Each structure stands twice: as structure tokens, then as C-alpha cells.
Amino acid sequence: MKKYIKLLVLLGTFVPTIAYAKQVFTPQDPAWTFTGQAVTVEEIDGIQGIKIGRGQAILNDVLFENGSIEFKMYMPQERAFAYLYFRGENEQEYEEIYLRTHKSKAPDALQYAPVFQSMAAWQLYHGEKGTAAASFPANKWVPIKVTLNGSTLQVWVGDMQQPAMTIDRMGREPKAGWIGFRGFVPRTSDAPFSAYFSAITISPSAATSEVTYNAKSTLPSGQITQWRVSPAFATEPGPIEVIPSKIKNAKWIEPIMQPDGSFELLRSVEVPGDMRNWAAVAKVALHSNEAQTCKLLMGFSDRITLSLNNTILVYQDASYRFDKPRRQGLMHQEQLLVYLPLKKGKNELQAVIADNFGGWGLMGRLDQCDGIEIR
Template sequence: MWLCIFTVILSLACITNSSAQSIPFSSDKWDISARETRVENYFGRESLYLKGGQAIFKDADFKNGVIEFDIAFSGERGFMGVIFRVQDSRNFEDFYMRPHQSGKPDANQYTPVFNGDSGWQLYHGEGYGAAIKYEFNNWMPVKLVVSGKRAEIYIMDMESPVLVTHDLKREIAAGKIGLKAGNLAPAHFSNFRFRNIDNPELKGVPPKVEKASETTILSWQVSNNFPEAFLDQKHKLSKQDKESLSWQKFACEETGVANLARLQSPRDGKNTVFAKVVIRSDHEQIKKIQFGFSDRIRVFFNDRLLYSGNNNYASRDFRFLGTIGFFDELYLPFKKGENEIWMAVSEDFGGWGLLAKLENLDGVKIQ
């Protein structure tokens, strides 16, 4: 008898875990906040029209498993998709589609959001976006399979993932699930459902990650945030300039990227921090440093301003994305003994980050 009861319970658990019913958008379990939203019939089915906001399913407690929905949109410029492991309105994992980039390598995007700052300029290329041609003005099925630090995204073809994300950037923590559409083009959603599964099957092969070289700066001291205007017309840092700063040690990701939004938000006009490092040289020498940043930077070396740069979205031409990489370089005049590099990094949107590496470690040591 007990064996029969156990078998029934196990069977029910398997059924619950292996299938999920669509959740109607008319349910009061949705928390919808958007510029435009309505539940309407679209292409023969109930759907949620969404523009300029999010629809959060309040009862979700999702860590690992499968999220599925259908989406329809035009070819207009827009950003629509799904957010998951939502901790609050400013901290979650984000996957969205770019209809206007259909067929191109950045037709979609995975990015973490830390403290309200989306990091797409820091996370680009293989593992963060993939080429796919969308079917406009038609229902397209979408499936996310999430397991630990990995995720696979399926669009239209439910057997082969279009994107394999090898390293979800936020901590592995259960949270809510939501649908989203940006302020530009709207999207329709239907047939939303999800399943919590501890170890869902993953089919894709994760891309190889190019780890940082030994010359990369992998740890910074990062200051509290302050208004960018504090540095206007400042060509040398004084003792008084430094007195108001507090510091915390910050470890970079394995690629060398320092996502500064992990520590604090660039809100309320305080959009700038210093990231500093001490490098000891055993003699006077000139050494090249390569670096990347988002969005703007001022580089002080031993208190003197050596460089100012702008990497903003569309700052160089209308196609310029402002993505981060080792695209800038300086030749630093090291003195014998301790030398300090202070990089003031300012953020508007799209990613608050920094990475840097020396040409070699001959005669120097990164403290």
C-alpha cells in the first residue's frame, strides 16, 4: 500500500515538473507597469500588448528550469524579451531581441542588470548575442533553459539553441520572471509558462572563454561614486581631492572586465568612480598600458592627468556602439618605486566598466 501511495505521489510530481499550463495575462498574478499595455486578441489568440515597460509574474520563484512564451513584433527598432531571477526592479538577468538587427550577430542580447545599469556594452560577441532572422508580424516561440551559471535560448527552432550563454553574471538566486518591451517598438506576448527544474537538460556547447592574460589588472580599489563635474578642469589631484573618497577592493571577472555597477548605481548625478591600482617598478622606465572603458574616462598617473576619452554610444558616428575592449593605450613614465594609476570612469547607460593590461611585467609588480 505504501509503495502504491509513493508511486502516485512521485508520478504527480513528475507531471508537475515536466509540463506547465499557459498563464493568462488577465490573471491578477501579473504586476504590469508600462507606458502602453492591454490584453487583446492578436493573430487569433489572447495576448499581452506591451510597450515601454514590464510585466512581472508575481508568483514565480525561479532559479533553474525552463521559461517559454510566444512573441510577435514588427521589424521596427525595438528591444523586447524576458527577464528572470528578478530580485527587484533594478537587479535581474535580461535577454532581449533587436528586431532591427535581424540576421546580424547582435540580433539579440544577454546582459545582467546590476543596480539598474544594463551592461550590454561590456558583454558582447559570442555567448552574449547571436545571428538569427526573425519572422516579423508572426508568432515566434521562445524558450530559455537556465541551469546554474548557464542558459540556452531557443527561438523558433525548439531543438537547437540559437544562443548558448556560458556565464550568467549575477549570483545564482531564485527570483521572479517578467516580460519586457522598451520605449520604441511594442511587442505582443502569448502562451507564457515556466517550469522549475533543478538540473534541466542543456544541449548546446558553450563557447571557449578567453581568460585574462597575466599582465591584466585583475583587482582594483574602487571609490565611492561622485558627480563627474567634480573633475572638470582638474589636471592634478590634490590631497584635498582625495580626502573625501572611501574605497573598497573589487575583483574583476576572469576576462579582466570590472563591471562597476556591481558596487553602486550611477544615479542621482553621481555617475563617476575612481578605480586605482599601485604598480611598483624596480627602475625608471616607459611602459605601455592598454585599456577599455564605458562610457568616459580620465586617467591620472601619479596624480597628473594624462588622458581623457569618450566611448559613449553614437559618440563617434551613428553606428558606434561604445562596446568595451583594449582599444586605447598610453605610455606611462614609471618612476622607481610605487606608482599609482587612477582611472575615473563615468557612466550614462549601457554598461559601467573598465579593463586594463600592461604590455609586459618586466621590472614591475602589480600590487
Template sequence: MTYQSIALLFLMISTNICFAQEATTKVDFSSDKWKTFGAVEVKEFDSKLSTCILDGTGIAYLDGIDFQNGIIECDLYSPSPKAYLGIVFRVGSLYNFEYIYFQPHTSGKWDAVQYDPIFNRSATWQLYNGKEHQAAANIPTKKWFHVKIEVADDLAKVYLDYNPKPVLSVKLKHEYITGAVGVCSYHPAIFANLKITKHAPVSILQTRPLPTLDDKTYISNWLVSEPYDNFDFAIEKAFLKEAFITKWHQIGAEENYLINLNRYFTKSASKNTVLAKTMLISEKAQTKTLHFGYSDKIKIYLNSKELFKGDNRFNDTGKYDDRGYVLDQHKSIELPLLKGKNDLIIEVAEDKFGWGFIAKLEDLEGIEIRNLKQ
């Protein structure tokens, strides 16, 4: 086979991958393929056969749909002012899936639309905030509104009420897996007219590409311990208790230099805290500023001396500063570095909604960040 023939064959295959499309499926809400969890009921509402989440938390997904890329459309209705109603997709299990939801109680504000990937059973909206993951929009109460989500590999675009302009374009955080499609809400919600159109993959990649991390002042590689129980920081200097920490993992930052601990660990009441450590090599004794953001609680040590203790948990006041977001350069402290090796250790504890941190040095003049090995 000639080079030209090989190139033509590859082009034909690539074209089929990019443009192949299956027919739209109008979902039967009474199908026995639905898997439901929590307060979920199928009934007629407003002359429409609907999936209703009556109270508390509920999720329902259509098993066996094997959705990776394509279009999801649905009509949503919130009977009460406060709700977090939305669409779940690429549901491999109830532990890990993509979730985009809508908040009528913050209609018009910065977080009326929220991308919230679920990692190891944990919501992560405190980690994924800002214009890349949230959007202002008008989300009504006691009125139907239409949602369309277009998914292509690591990109999802969200459209409201047939507006051709997306209200949110978000880079997805999970692997490019196939999985179920469904609905979910915290507080009462009603869903009708669910339609699913499956597209073939845009690319043949099935895993997230490694991020490009150009700014070397961010500490993007850490040695992180297995989780243990120390949410109230009752155990002082856990890193000095060798028998207490069973295992260490090398964990790298994401494209925004975030360390998402929920990606690697399942938080529980008895396993809610980790240690993260790295080493700073300084050419001389000097002071450098460390900028950081975190959730929910943190202690920072340098050479076994505690330098900072903070609490950034969610408080339900409606104020931006009380949301518990992990923000780049949210806080700053001075690091009194010794000449030679300096052990930087961060202890991070989690309650809910996102477990992680970002850390950055003011500059690298006279400093080397040395990655530690397991």
C-alpha cells in the first residue's frame, strides 16, 4: 500500500469518527431500564410523564445507554425556590460521573449554572469554580425551562431555552468514558421530555491528556499520604508518627495547578485528612512568600514548625466569600527558609463539597522545588 493510500484510509476513518451519528432516543420514563436512588418517583405532572424527585436527594439514570459524546435535552421544573436540579452523564457508577446543575435560588448570580464532577462520591464544586465552571443565568421557579448539553470528548456546552448561544462551555474533568445518562437533584425537582442523541468520538483518545504546566512557581507535584482521621487536627504533627501514615502517593496538579484530592481518595468520617509534602532547596537562608488556596481546613508546616492554620468550609450565607471555594493565591504566608533542604508539609482536612489545594511560590530565585519519591 502506498503512502498516499495509507493517508487516504486514515482520513476516511477520521471522518467517520468525527461525523458518525446515531438517531435521537426519546426516553420512556416508565422503562424498566431506569435505575433510581433516593426519593424518585415516575408520575404525570403538568400533563407530562415525568421523573419527580420529591424530597432530599435523588438520582435516576438510564442503564445501558453507553453515552460518551452527543446531545442531551430535557425539560426541568423546580417546584420550590431552592434546588440543585440537573443532568448527569457518563455515569460509570454512582461514585464517578459528570454533573451539570441549575440553581433557581441563585438565579441571575454567578453560580446559577454549575459544573460539578462527582469524584469518589464527593461533589467538587468548591474546587471547580469561576467562569470556567460556573455561569450566571435566569433559572425560574415553578416554570419549565429547557436544557441542552452538547458533549464532545472533554468539552461540554450548555444551552438554555433554545438560545443558540451557550451559557457555559466547560472542560470536563473525568476520563472520556461511556456511561449512563440521567437526572439528579438536591431538593424537589421534576424532569420531562428527556432526549439523547449519541455521536461517535471526536478523537480516539480515551484518557485525559496530561496538563501543560508552564508556570514553575506553582508546586505541581506532591507526595500525599493515605487519608486518616484528623478533621479537628487533634493529632499534632501527624507526619512525625511513622506508624500513623500507611502509604504515600505521588500526585500531580491539574491544568489550573489544583490538587484535586477527591480524584484519588474517598473521603469518609474516619478518613478525612491527608498530608502533602515536598522539599524546597534554598541556596541561602531567605524568606519567600507562599501563596495558596484550600478547602476545607489546612495546616502548613515548614521544617516541622506550624506556620498557618485555617478553616475555609462552606457557610450557607449566600456570600461569595463563604462558599469555601479553592481560589488561586487566596492566602499568603512567609516561609523562613534555611540554607539547604527545607521540608514543606501541608495537612488538609475535608468536610464536603471539594477536597484540595493550590500552592505557589512568589518566585524561584535561589530555590529548587525537589519532587519527593515514594
């Protein structure tokens, strides 16, 4: 039976009242479930902590939605990643923040990302949506405080008076779920561990902010929101010139749009677990009252094959690379500029979006176009 931090107490026959209980979890607490490599309880610098190399420490029996999560973290100076998971619905659906331990003071030292189908969409969440600078010294215990208030996330690092990160609208709708920690040391790193975690304190509270999930109300003129998207299919890196016939005849969907006019395919399109590289097709009809050339601004992750009226216009690969050359693969609205030679009447715009890591998304906006109806 799950242990709810948010306890429901019935006062009278029909009127429920919610009581909140603060809980402290030591590294030795039996509530933890350790998985992965090199996850142990050890002492460092005089404090017992959960030491994680490449693994996880999960509080499966705790459901938490709003309030604060506080803990101390001890990080190496070498390249590693230290995660907090929260609002976990299952092993595949949750949210996370993580510290890039080697990037203290860098603009992306802190990262927030929603996770869909076990894959974090960090390439779609950067800047105000997902990254922030923070200073955290190596080889020293550093206090971390995370607050969740409806759709708002704030993170404090060290003894700062103001939060290092504020995300006004997280990627998933608020829902109570499990929490946990993860550590990851890349194989190219000399880090002896990813992080130690200790003094974990969870303090639930009621949400005081709400967000209306209405993506289309604040979009700029020309933003394309009428996409229809195919099921996923297996593919290989490179341009996708032929769409499988079974995909053409399958059921297509309207994706869930986000406030910036983007959509995350993993939110709506299921990817079978045996696919290493996958793709989906997004289509929209552009009805023009005359023949004209229109500017199209596209954001995508990771690879796009763009066609107009069955003619491929461009292929571009923006997937992540650690080096040779270094490339983050971050999606943004002006990532790709294409001039569309529209004919009078109906034009079919098709984007084949392929991915295998870091976030799978698309956004498009027409610019300097008149007499266009998007369907």
C-alpha cells in the first residue's frame, strides 16, 4: 500500500480536509530502493549519504505533488550529472531537474525537463523553459531546495536568497507521484561518482497557483497549430524520402500544442521499445489565394526532411554531438529558414521528424505571407 504524504482526513460526512506531514529520509531509511551500478550508503566529509555512480535511489512509496524537497548534495568536479526525479507516475512518465556538475556558473548548469516514455525532452526545454546558471562548489556538501507550486518550479542552490531557476510552466500537468535521485557518469569522464545525497526532507503544501493549458491563445500570427501526425516508424539516420505505406493508411492524430507553438511528439505518439531510431510524419494544408513565395521558420528535434507538394525542399540534422563537432541540438523557432514556393490553391507541407535522444519536437511559423489559410 502506498504511503501518501498528502493525507486525506474526512471531517464530518461529506467535507474533506487535507492534512500535510513533513517527512525526513535518512540514507539508511528502508523506504529507498536502489538500482543500477555503485549505489551505496557511505560517509564523505563527515556525513552519511547515498553515493550514486550510475544508478538510482527511488522513494516508490511516497506520493508528492506540491511543496518543497530539500537535500544536501556532494558533487565531484569532473563531468557528471546528478538528478532529482519528481511527480513520477510510473517508470516512464515523470519530471526531472539535474545539475551538470562540471558546469558550475554556466548558463545551463541547471536543467529542467519533462520525461515521456522514459526519454527526457531537454533539447526542447532551454532558456526560460528549462535552463539556468548556478554556482556549486565541487567536493563540498551543498544544500539544494526545490519547490513545486502547481505548474511552477523553483530551485535554490547553496545559500542564495533568490532562486537560481524559476520555471513558470512545467511540461507536465501537476500530478502527485514518487520522487527519487539518479546519478550518471559518462564513460568518457574520470568522475569517481556522480553525487552523494543526504538530509532529504519533504514538506508538502497546497498549490497556490494554477495554469490554464490553452496553447493557442498567445501564439503569434502565422504559427502553425493544425498539424496532423502519423504513428512512429523505424528509420535510419539521413533523409527520409519514402514513407512506409502502412503509415500512410494508419490513424493520424492532432498533437497537443504547447504555448510557444511547439509540440512534443513523445507526449502523443508511442514509440515501440525496440526502435533505436524513429520518425513520424507531420502534415498541414496551406491554401493560398495566389502563387507566392512564403518564408517558413521551423524548429525541430532532431532531424527533419521537409517537403512541399511531394517535393523535398531540405534535409537537416541537428542531433546532439559531444564533439567533432560539438552540437547541443536545441530546438528553437528560427532553427531553420525555408522559402516555400506556394501555388495557388491547396499546398501540402510535410515534415518528417526523426529522433533517438534528447527530445522529439516540431514547431513552424509562416512569416511575411498574405492570403494564406492553414488547415
